[in-house]
Amino acid sequence: MTARTTNQKAWWLVAPVVVLVAFNALVPMMTVVNYSFQETFGDNVFFWEGFKWYEELLRSERFHDALVRQLAFTATILAIEVPLGVAIALAMPRRGPWVSVCLVLMALPLLIPWNVVGAMWNIFALPDIGLLGRLINGLGVDYNFTQDPTSAWVTTVVMDVWHWTSLVVLLAYAGLCSIPDAYYQAAKIDGASAWSVFRHIQLPKMKRVLTIAILLRFMDSFMIYTEPFVLTGGGPGNTTTFLSIDLVKVALGQFDLGPAAAMSLVYFMIVLLLSWVFYTVMMRNEGT
Amino acid sequence: MRRLKWLVPTLYVVFLMLPIYWLLNMSFKTTNEILGGFSLWPTEFTLDNYRKIFTDSTWYTGYLNSLTYVVINTVISVTAALPAAYAFSRYRFLGDKHLFFWLLTNRMAPPAVFALPFFQLYSAIGLFDTHIAVALAHCLFNIPLAVWILEGFMSSVPKELDETAYVDGYSFPKFFVKIFLPTITAGVGVAAFFCFMFSWVELLLAKTLTSVDAKPIAATMTRTASTSGYELGLLAAAGTLTIVPGAFVIYFVRNYIAKGFALGRV
Amino acid sequence: MLLSWMAWTWQTAAFFVLVALALVAMGIWEWRSPGGAPRRGILGLDTTRGDRLFISLLGAGFIHLGWLAAFGAPPWGALAVSVLFAVAVFRWV
Amino acid sequence: MARITLETLRHSYVEKPGSDVDWALASLDLEWTDGGAYALLGPSGCGKTTLLNIISGLLRPTEGRVLFDGTDVTDKDPVDRHVAQVFQFPVVYDTMSVFDNLAFPLRNRGVAEPAVRERVTEVARMLELDGLLARRASGLSADGKQKISLGRGLVRSDVNVVMFDEPLTVIDPHLKWVLRSKLKEVHQRFGNTMIYVTHDQTEALTFADQVVVMLGGRVVQIGTPVDLFEAPRHTFVGHFIGSPGMNILPCAVDAGKVVFDGETVALDSPPRAVPAGTLELGVRPEFVRFAPDGIAVEVVKVDDLGRHQVVEVRRGAHAIKLIAAEGEAIPSERPRIAFDPRRARVYADGWMVEGGASR
Amino acid sequence: MTLELNGVVKRVGREVHIHETDLTLEPGAFNILLGTTLAGKTTLMRIMAGLERPTAGAVRVDGRDVTGVPVRKRNVSMVYQQFINYPNLDVFENIASPLRVARRAEAEVRSRVGRVAELLRLTPYLRRRPAELSGGQQQRTALARALVKDAELVLLDEPLANLDYKLREELRDELPRLLSERGVTVVYATSEPTEALLLGGHTATLHEGRVTQHGETREVHRAPVDLTTARVFSDPPLNTASVRKAGATVHLSDRIDWPALGAAGTLPDGYYTVGIRPYHLTPRPLDGDAVAMTAHVLVAELSGSESIVHARLGDSTWVSQSHGVHAVAVGSDETFFMHPGRCLYFDAAGRRVGG
Numbered sequence A: 001m002t003a004r005t006t007n008q009k010a011w012w013l014v015a016p017v018v019v020l021v022a023f024n025a026l027v028p029m030m031t032v033v034n035y036s037f038q039e040t041f042g043d044n045v046f047f048w049e050g051f052k053w054y055e056e057l058l059r060s061e062r063f064h065d066a067l068v069r070q071l072a073f074t075a076t077i078l079a080i081e082v083p084l085g086v087a088i089a090l091a092m093p094r095r096g097p098w099v100s101v102c103l104v105l106m107a108l109p110l111l112i113p114w115n116v117v118g119a120m121w122n123i124f125a126l127p128d129i130g131l132l133g134r135l136i137n138g139l140g141v142d143y144n145f146t147q148d149p150t151s152a153w154v155t156t157v158v159m160d161v162w163h164w165t166s167l168v169v170l171l172a173y174a175g176l177c178s179i180p181d182a183y184y185q186a187a188k189i190d191g192a193s194a195w196s197v198f199r200h201i202q203l204p205k206m207k208r209v210l211t212i213a214i215l216l217r218f219m220d221s222f223m224i225y226t227e228p229f230v231l232t233g234g235g236p237g238n239t240t241t242f243l244s245i246d247l248v249k250v251a252l253g254q255f256d257l258g259p260a261a262a263m264s265l266v267y268f269m270i271v272l273l274l275s276w277v278f279y280t281v282m283m284r285n286e287g288t
Numbered sequence B: 001m002r003r004l005k006w007l008v009p010t011l012y013v014v015f016l017m018l019p020i021y022w023l024l025n026m027s028f029k030t031t032n033e034i035l036g037g038f039s040l041w042p043t044e045f046t047l048d049n050y051r052k053i054f055t056d057s058t059w060y061t062g063y064l065n066s067l068t069y070v071v072i073n074t075v076i077s078v079t080a081a082l083p084a085a086y087a088f089s090r091y092r093f094l095g096d097k098h099l100f101f102w103l104l105t106n107r108m109a110p111p112a113v114f115a116l117p118f119f120q121l122y123s124a125i126g127l128f129d130t131h132i133a134v135a136l137a138h139c140l141f142n143i144p145l146a147v148w149i150l151e152g153f154m155s156s157v158p159k160e161l162d163e164t165a166y167v168d169g170y171s172f173p174k175f176f177v178k179i180f181l182p183t184i185t186a187g188v189g190v191a192a193f194f195c196f197m198f199s200w201v202e203l204l205l206a207k208t209l210t211s212v213d214a215k216p217i218a219a220t221m222t223r224t225a226s227t228s229g230y231e232l233g234l235l236a237a238a239g240t241l242t243i244v245p246g247a248f249v250i251y252f253v254r255n256y257i258a259k260g261f262a263l264g265r266v
Numbered sequence C: 001m002l003l004s005w006m007a008w009t010w011q012t013a014a015f016f017v018l019v020a021l022a023l024v025a026m027g028i029w030e031w032r033s034p035g036g037a038p039r040r041g042i043l044g045l046d047t048t049r050g051d052r053l054f055i056s057l058l059g060a061g062f063i064h065l066g067w068l069a070a071f072g073a074p075p076w077g078a079l080a081v082s083v084l085f086a087v088a089v090f091r092w093v
Numbered sequence D: 001m002a003r004i005t006l007e008t009l010r011h012s013y014v015e016k017p018g019s020d021v022d023w024a025l026a027s028l029d030l031e032w033t034d035g036g037a038y039a040l041l042g043p044s045g046c047g048k049t050t051l052l053n054i055i056s057g058l059l060r061p062t063e064g065r066v067l068f069d070g071t072d073v074t075d076k077d078p079v080d081r082h083v084a085q086v087f088q089f090p091v092v093y094d095t096m097s098v099f100d101n102l103a104f105p106l107r108n109r110g111v112a113e114p115a116v117r118e119r120v121t122e123v124a125r126m127l128e129l130d131g132l133l134a135r136r137a138s139g140l141s142a143d144g145k146q147k148i149s150l151g152r153g154l155v156r157s158d159v160n161v162v163m164f165d166e167p168l169t170v171i172d173p174h175l176k177w178v179l180r181s182k183l184k185e186v187h188q189r190f191g192n193t194m195i196y197v198t199h200d201q202t203e204a205l206t207f208a209d210q211v212v213v214m215l216g217g218r219v220v221q222i223g224t225p226v227d228l229f230e231a232p233r234h235t236f237v238g239h240f241i242g243s244p245g246m247n248i249l250p251c252a253v254d255a256g257k258v259v260f261d262g263e264t265v266a267l268d269s270p271p272r273a274v275p276a277g278t279l280e281l282g283v284r285p286e287f288v289r290f291a292p293d294g295i296a297v298e299v300v301k302v303d304d305l306g307r308h309q310v311v312e313v314r315r316g317a318h319a320i321k322l323i324a325a326e327g328e329a330i331p332s333e334r335p336r337i338a339f340d341p342r343r344a345r346v347y348a349d350g351w352m353v354e355g356g357a358s359r
Numbered sequence E: 001m002t003l004e005l006n007g008v009v010k011r012v013g014r015e016v017h018i019h020e021t022d023l024t025l026e027p028g029a030f031n032i033l034l035g036t037t038l039a040g041k042t043t044l045m046r047i048m049a050g051l052e053r054p055t056a057g058a059v060r061v062d063g064r065d066v067t068g069v070p071v072r073k074r075n076v077s078m079v080y081q082q083f084i085n086y087p088n089l090d091v092f093e094n095i096a097s098p099l100r101v102a103r104r105a106e107a108e109v110r111s112r113v114g115r116v117a118e119l120l121r122l123t124p125y126l127r128r129r130p131a132e133l134s135g136g137q138q139q140r141t142a143l144a145r146a147l148v149k150d151a152e153l154v155l156l157d158e159p160l161a162n163l164d165y166k167l168r169e170e171l172r173d174e175l176p177r178l179l180s181e182r183g184v185t186v187v188y189a190t191s192e193p194t195e196a197l198l199l200g201g202h203t204a205t206l207h208e209g210r211v212t213q214h215g216e217t218r219e220v221h222r223a224p225v226d227l228t229t230a231r232v233f234s235d236p237p238l239n240t241a242s243v244r245k246a247g248a249t250v251h252l253s254d255r256i257d258w259p260a261l262g263a264a265g266t267l268p269d270g271y272y273t274v275g276i277r278p279y280h281l282t283p284r285p286l287d288g289d290a291v292a293m294t295a296h297v298l299v300a301e302l303s304g305s306e307s308i309v310h311a312r313l314g315d316s317t318w319v320s321q322s323h324g325v326h327a328v329a330v331g332s333d334e335t336f337f338m339h340p341g342r343c344l345y346f347d348a349a350g351r352r353v354g355g
Helices: A010-036 A052-058 A061-091 A097-111 A114-125 A131-138 A149-177 A181-190 A194-222 A226-232 A243-253 A257-283 B002-027 B031-036 B048-055 B057-090 B096-105 B111-124 B131-155 B159-168 B172-183 B185-201 B204-208 B217-227 B232-263 C010-032 C049-070 C076-092 D048-056 D098-108 D113-126 D142-154 D173-190 D201-207 D225-230 D235-240 E041-049 E091-101 E106-119 E135-148 E165-180 E193-199 E217-222 E227-232 E262-266
Strands: A038-040 A046-048 D004-012 D023-032 D037-041 D063-068 D083-086 D161-165 D194-198 D210-215 D218-223 D247-250 D252-254 D257-260 D263-265 D279-283 D288-296 D298-304 D308-315 D318-325 D336-339 D345-348 E003-012 E015-024 E030-034 E056-061 E076-079 E153-157 E185-190 E202-207 E210-216 E239-246 E249-251 E257-259 E270-276 E291-302 E306-313 E316-323 E333-338 E344-346
Touching: A010 A038, A010 A257, A010 B057, A010 B096, A010 B111, A010 B131, A010 C010, A038 A257, A052 A257, A052 C049, A061 A149, A061 A194, A061 A243, A061 B002, A097 A149, A097 B002, A097 B185, A097 B232, A114 A131, A114 A149, A114 A226, A114 B002, A114 B217, A114 B232, A131 B002, A149 A194, A149 A226, A149 B002, A181 A194, A181 D083, A181 D098, A181 D142, A194 A257, A194 D098, A226 A243, A243 A257, A243 B111, A257 B111, A257 C049, B002 B232, B031 B232, B048 B057, B048 B232, B057 B096, B057 B131, B057 B172, B057 B185, B057 B217, B057 B232, B096 B131, B096 C049, B111 B131, B111 B204, B131 B185, B131 B204, B159 B172, B159 E076, B159 E091, B159 E135, B172 B185, B185 B232, B204 B217, B217 B232, C010 C049, C049 C076, D004 D048, D023 D048, D023 D063, D023 D218, D037 D048, D037 D201, D048 D083, D048 D161, D048 D194, D083 D142, D098 D113, D098 D142, D113 D142, D113 D173, D142 D161, D142 D173, D173 D194, D173 D201, D173 E291, D194 D201, D201 E291, D210 D225, D210 D235, D218 D225, D218 D235, D235 D247, D235 D279, D247 D318, D288 D318, D298 E193, E003 E041, E015 E041, E015 E056, E015 E210, E030 E041, E030 E165, E030 E193, E041 E076, E041 E153, E041 E185, E076 E135, E091 E106, E091 E135, E106 E135, E135 E153, E135 E165, E165 E193, E185 E193, E193 E217, E202 E217, E202 E227, E210 E217, E210 E227, E227 E270, E227 E344, E239 E316, E262 E344, E306 E333
Parallel strands: D037 D194, D037 D210, D083 D161, D161 D194, E030 E185, E030 E202, E076 E153, E153 E185
Antiparallel strands: A038 A046, D004 D023, D004 D063, D210 D218, D247 D279, D252 D257, D257 D263, D279 D345, D288 D336, D298 D308, D308 D318, E003 E015, E003 E056, E202 E210, E239 E249, E239 E270, E249 E257, E270 E344, E291 E306, E291 E333, E306 E316
């Protein structure tokens, strides 16, 4: 009798959530769709443009550049944060007084408002008065994230790693804690190597939580706005102008609502597709 | 090698603490000292920056505004999510799986552009620049998260517990409040923590939906940064203070965080 | 509540009404014959008819984008391809 | 395969054990011969799993030594002890096929692939897993998974000892006896030394040649199943093994005579002297019968189990259970019972008192 | 109280969990539902409790149709196989909870909880949380909560299955005593025939969603109406074989036969299925009619006070059950005695025939 029972009245229990979320999600979503087919010059005056914005967008250099930049950024931070987070989780003690201390300290970056994160890193990395900037320049490396594109990029990535790796650590650690001792004991007796233990016991047990971690990080990094905006303002040049920053430039800077809306929707679809594919592939062999 | 295992988390924590230390360091310096040169710790230790924040109402109301809408949001999110999570964990109903997935997709839309309709929506219903507006808007991503975390905790409670209560004569609301909620307090704690956290750290929507009366601290900071030039010490002090509430909250749920994730259903 | 700021056009309204009708239709279908006809299709995925609708819609979106990038407006060709795609999805996936 | 010797073994999970209760395992000396089948039987918390983990090397004893064939292995890791262990809950490597799961312990030790193949096939056939070898282990039922765990324990031929920690807990009751007998068969086939930990009397008695009954970190009796049934050395053994368990009645010993509630009970081997401590008379329900010249009792309850009847009678404040044959008439008028003089025994402070007179 | 099921059917999707069933519980007595896992015991019980609604048919209490009445409006109590207690309440409040819901006076709650706790030997643990108790104590708490309510119908769904066998023995002894004193109607689901026999009362045997027989427990065990019931009510499994009756002899094979005693005596010649209970196939003869046969020992199982031997006879495996713990050499040939007068015979349709 483990199966959930069918009961359509359950909709009443879900109704408040549906109403609240639909209100916040559907109305703006529909509005953005409406924008994306029209041209506006303010004052709520709109002109039908059909698929023009989509057509222009899909053929524009700027869009391709921003997309490539965004994909590169997301891929980079995933490639760093996931293995790093897993490695740290593996090295954490399973029990003992240090666990809570570690967890609390590690969760701190997650709790800092995003613009404070940006500001903090700005101060931290400034070449003249920042600890990091001074340190790197002291090592003889020419580093200035406000002028040098490479420095800016690296700083943005390091900031994101600083900000979000802890989430992966927390999730991976939770997965590791759910492995019963018997598995480790059996592996010991079977003579498994440390790699085998990781590959065949720890990794499979972390699969579920890692899926969540990767999905969350993927979605959030695709939408990243506040931190890099505060840190670099998208510059120097356009080197750290990721999707959202670009969108704001278009939508608010130039007040081109139509193209910005079309762009948002295309991005939304890309995220939806990638998330769905990833989710489906990861969960394919679960349970059967 | 096993001996050195503790080094990995230690180094990581040190890495995490460095920027925070620098922020703290700055917050105790005078503007002159900050701009005057580089020092690893404040030579002219001062609390002026903090004093300013606690006495100047444009500053401290920012904190109060933020705390107000975060708390309202946490309450709304968890309250609405509780029955929904119960439904997902106990019943099958038309479209349940797709509803769940739809809830999760609400993290996928780029907030930068969606902020504009949000602004118009909340202006249209006359809630612009109120705490409740931000609190409601943050439900967009917090409710799905809360549903998801709570559902995991609820599914680990056997269905037979509900039935035993009904057999004993409890009505559903009474059972839910008296028996079920206390059973999943840890889950409620974890869900509340995450709602608090994401509402606290979010700026874009909060900034868009407020101007004066409900302006969050984070927005006060960005505006100060642009108007008063480089008052870095003050900014650092304000930044440091934004970390405090989060640290406070996490201390209470530290033992359940790991568990909260492990239980969640994908 | 004033709706003018939502910038409605009859085309987009029609589109949303169609999507809503599709959802209602799926609901009625599910009500009439519950279970969602789960199966494992050619992609090796376990899908119900709700999943298949989702795949069709998402696919249609991308077909339209591809068409616009390649041939430009109007996207009638894309619409035709999307319908074919949807039929294929409901048949085999 | 090896002879296993445990020398004055003690273990405590407490940092600085003081009183008796701190010891999960009180001083223990044991010698197990090569190729035997042993069971550790006792209620939960009696120290049997602790003992098992000490032998396998997952736990280091606080005091004492573990010897395999006379060699001290106390400080060796499980890998170097060449032991195999099956746990209470199935441990399978989800990412691997059933075949790879079974081959895992062999491959880790560099066994050549043809030998691996041969050995895995043999074990799989015995556990009736041969049809599933290509399947992924994660998709199997709990039964199937536990069979894999068993298989991994049995697949190595060079092990000193194979240990089972309540391996049938998750198995469906209707399949239990199948696996129980399979294990017995495996033992006879491979001749490994095997140690089986359980709280289930049927599993222990069925599997083992020698059963070690434990209580509170101590061994109370080591013996064959027949010994444990017919001559329990401790009232706990009498109570724990058998259903219903042994009747335990207060008694007195006076001048070579055993007296229960004012009635003299005839015993073949009564204690010679009056033993010290609380005295009890222990007799299994199977060895109590209605007899016209016995002790007067009243019948409280009769449970007809079809194959026999369990009768509860009362003498004063003492309840006594006895077993009557199928269809046997239960006397209603002044029933009297008698104890089998060969099987009734006197216990002092729980321990059996050796009889003096020969039969 | 009387509880009746009239033509109750339960379908979930296309699967039938309960086929059309009529069942009247014996009021004020132990009613046992005996069957293997998935036989439908739990479903039937949940329908009786009102936790599930039958697809068709009616549930009547004292003649009144209560089919749609939700469980909390009925006067029932239930105990599950898992140890279900309210984790946030201590043992006292756990037991008291049905009384609290019914808004009984504090003094009454105290005295009633005290009494039940005393009966179930929970008094020392009243201030503990369920998580701090052993399995046996947790299940006692659940039982106490079911008892304190004074429900007319007490439903016990394999309440002892998850306990160690010694504890199970103890509670099994106590249960009928505790419940029969109150004169409530009890429904007790179990998958173990021995447990059913120990509890006595009335038994309904279930197989694949059908009630195959309902009657006094010993009677159902002694005289099953068909082969299915006999199988359900036999542990270790019933020995069955195809036999041919010719005149005064029953032939199992060319070489093995026995006189047509007992039930076989009145049967016309022909083919039958014989059912021999494991305890009627013994290493020592039980009576003078015993027929000796030699079989090859495959497995010997020793429970604490019984020996169960699986042996090969011809091309089928038979099970023998006997008293005491005997050392039997696996692989040897042993002599077993079967008792022709005690065999059961079934016709081609599976109905029991003869005597």
